[in-house]
Amino acid sequence: MNDILRQPVTDASAWGPADLERDRSWDVELGAEHREELERGLKAVRQKGLDVARMTAQDFPTGPALRQLATRMVQDCRDGRGFIVIRGFPVQDHSADDVRLMYWGLAQQLGTCVSQDKHAALVADVIDRGQKKEPLTRAYGSKKESKLHVDLSDIVGLLCVRQALSSPPSVLGSSMAVYNAFVEEHPEWLERLYEGYPWDRFGEQASWEQPTTARIPIFSHADGQVSCRYNRNWITGAAVRMERPFSDDETAMFDFFDAAARKNSISLQLRPGDMYFASNYTVLHGKAAHEDEPDVEDVKRLLLRVWINVPGFRRFSDEPTVRYGLTGHGNIGWTGDELLGGHNLKPGHTRQLCREDDGIAA
Ligand SMILES: [Fe+2]
Secondary structure (H helix, E strand, O other): OOOOOOOOOOOOOOOOHHHHHHOOOOEEEOOHHHHHHHHHHHHHHHHHOOOOOOOOHHHOOOOHHHHHHHHHHHHHHHHOOOEEEEEOOOOOOOOHHHHHHHHHHHHOOOOEEEOOOOOOOOOEEEOOOOOOOOOOOOOOOOOOOEEEEOOOOOEEEEEEEEOOOOOOOEEEEEHHHHHHHHHHHOHHHHHHHHHOEEEEOOOOOOOOOOOEEEEEOOEEEEOOEEEEOOOHHHHHHHHHHOOOOOOHHHHHHHHHHHHHHHHOEEEEOOOOOOEEEEEOOOEEEEEOOOOOOOOOOOOOOEEEEEEEEOOOOOOOOOHHHHOOOOOOOOOOOOOHHHHHOOHHHOOOOOOOOOOHHHOOOO
16 A cells, blocks of 8 residues: 655755745856866876776765765755756866766766666767657657656756757756645545556667566655656556556646646756756656757757766665666666676676665665
8 A cells, every 4th residue: 555645745845936036056156176176087087098987986086176066966956956057067178078077977976877778878978869769769869849757867967068059948847846736736646646657668678678667656655755756758658568548537647747847847048068967756857849950960969968876865665666666677777887797788687676885785
C-alpha cells in the first residue's frame, strides 16, 4: 500500500514563478577566482593526458572557491529550490574538449557522474544531428520543443556552449508545485500517480534486457519528502509498445500534469557560459523549439549535459525502483571506470543497483 502524502509540500522546492522573481539568489555569477581554479584544474588534467572517462575528482585539483560552490550546488539541489543557475563558465577561449574537461571537473566535485545513453556518453553533446525522430527512440538536442520532464540521475547539469540565433529559452518547472496542484485540485488521481507506469527504454537497453521497465511511481513519498519521476514521452512509449492505451481519464491526468508544470515554470535565457544544475526529483526541465537555426556544424546550438548521483541525496520509499528503476539498462548509469572495465558489456553482469559509493548497502 502506498503511503500517500495528502498535504501539500511546503518547503522551498514547491515554488512558482513569482517566488523566483522575489528572490533571485538562485542566479549566480562565477567570479575570477572560480575561473582561475577551473583553468588550474584543466592544466593539471591536460598535463596527465587524461580524458573524461579516465579522470577522477582527485585528478582535477580545486581550491576553496570551487569547493564552496560545489557544496552550495548540492545544497540548493537537495534542500532548496532544487536548482541553481550559474553564469560565466569559461567557454569562449577554449576548445570544446577543454570545456568538457573543466565541466566534468566541476561536476565530479558534486558526486558520481554516470553515462547517459546507449553510446555510454559521460558528457553528452546536446546538439541537433538532423536525424528524424524514429518512434520509440530518444532525440535530445533536436530543434523541436522538449516538454517538461526529468532525466535519469539525481542531478542533471546543462551548460550552454553555443546558443541558437533565436536563443530558445530553457525551461525549469517545480514538480513539487505540480504535486500540490494534484493535492488541491485532483486528489482522486494521487493513487494512480503513486502506482506509476512502466517506461519504455527507447532502444537503449542491452540485448538481454526488457524493452520496458517495471512500474515507476510518478510521485512517491518517504518521511515527508515527495519525489517525482515523470517523462510523458517515455511513459507513452511503454503504453504503445505494450498495447495498453491510456483511458480518457488517464490522458486528462497527464494533461493536467503538463499544464500545472507549465504554470509553475520559468524560462531561462542561457547564453554561452551559462548553465543550470537541477534535482530530477523536484525539478522538471525542457526547452522551446528553435526551428529557424542554420544547419552549420560550428554554428549550431551546443549544450553539454552531465548526470550526477549524490550519496544520500534523498529519502526514497523504494530506492531500487524510484532511484534506479529507470537506469538499470544498457549503457546508462555507469561510471567511466566501470565502462573502461567493460562491465556494461557483460550479459548478467548487472550493475549493483544500490551502489556502495552512494553509501547504501546492496
Ligand atoms: Fe532531459
